[in-house]
Amino acid sequence: MKPALHGDLKISEIIEHYPQTRSVFTAHGLSALVSEDGMRVLAPFLTLATALRSRLIDLTSFLRLLQEVIDLEELAEAPGLESVDHQGELTLLALMPCGLKVPFSKAISEAIGRIEKEHNLSVRYAVEGNVNQELSYYPYINTLEKVEELPDIIISADFNAFYGHSFYNRFVATGDVTGYNTINTSKTFTDAGVIDPEGNYTVLGINPLVIVANTEQLNGRPLPTCWADLIDPMWKDSITLRGSSDFFCHAVLLPMYRDHGAEGLRQLADNVLQGMHPAQMVKQIDLNAPGALYVMPEFFAYRAKQQQRIQIIWPEDGALASPVTLQVKASRIDELKPVLDLLTGIDLAQSLAGARFPVPHAEVTSEVQDKPLMWISWDLLRERDLLEVNAEIDDLFLPYVKSINK
Incomplete structure (x- = not known):
């Protein structure tokens, strides 16, 4: 069993059990400790706390960085787009803000496995950081012609190509792609006008x-x-x-x-x-x-x-309310209801709110839930083509x- 991270662990123990953390040591000027010679001479005897103290590096912050690297490595079960040949084969594609990629992946990975067994579903999904896709994936969206080329469920971040008139006219106005609106909405989200009155886009949370x-x-x-x-x-x-x-x-x-x-x-x-x-x-x-x-x-x-x-x-x-939005193929709603209920449910919402992302659920409480939001307005998004406005x-x-x- 791998040990939990703490200051009294020897450097050699950390690298032995978590080799992916070597980059963190190197980035903080401690490469000598995790080099071949260092692992033989120093690392077996030197604790993490002692090593950091000698360099005036905060132990708590360093442990957090180590854990983040480990968490990312452990999320191999939440593959990215590079593992997908055709996005139309995906049940779920999630393009998440940087701060939500890890907690979102953790929250859904175990739950989707359970849903597959309980409902005899096969759920193929990919989770990507949105920042990696702003200049690569979103332009690709405007080349699609058939709804079959899209994932069944799309979660995307920020004001992107899914809000543009090209995508809207081809897939949303036709009824092929829609929202999944089962959320009891909080006053904060209602007052800010975040909820789509036409139900075509479901805002899961706000960055x-x-x-x-x-x-x-x-x-x-x-x-x-x-x-x-x-x-x-x-x-x-x-x-x-x-x-x-x-x-x-x-x-x-x-x-x-x-x-x-x-x-x-x-x-x-x-x-x-x-x-x-x-x-x-x-x-x-x-x-x-x-x-x-x-x-x-x-x-x-x-x-x-x-x-x-x-x-x-x-x-x-x-x-400023940068949205995390869910859309689903209308033809797949009934079959994928267990997955959609997971994605719009209280448990996932509480995880997002715990990561300091406000969610629309009235039942969820967190430090950021009741603070005011500024929303761009649905009228603007419908009257003007977002992609044209962004180009302007x-x-x-x-x-x-x-x-x-x-």
């Missing part, structure tokens, strides 16, 4: 985007309280968004464009210092690197080691960001 301030980089500037504050000139070259040179998160840019137009995008771009993944943002904060404000999923903010340095701001007008945003925002950040 809430908030503002995180590095208080040591504020230089006397007051903390923002709402999203409009981010376009104030006082934040010039001070804001970090999720993105890169060719992509910035539309969950942030869409409401800014809706509420403040092209000029609002230009003002925001003027204030952007850089684009990066939220995990990189956390490292920037821990290093006290330049940059006062970061827009990131709320759960990422709690990964910062230097919690005393940050202020997590849940804006008064609501965290990119044309306005990306060149300006590039020109001012040379």
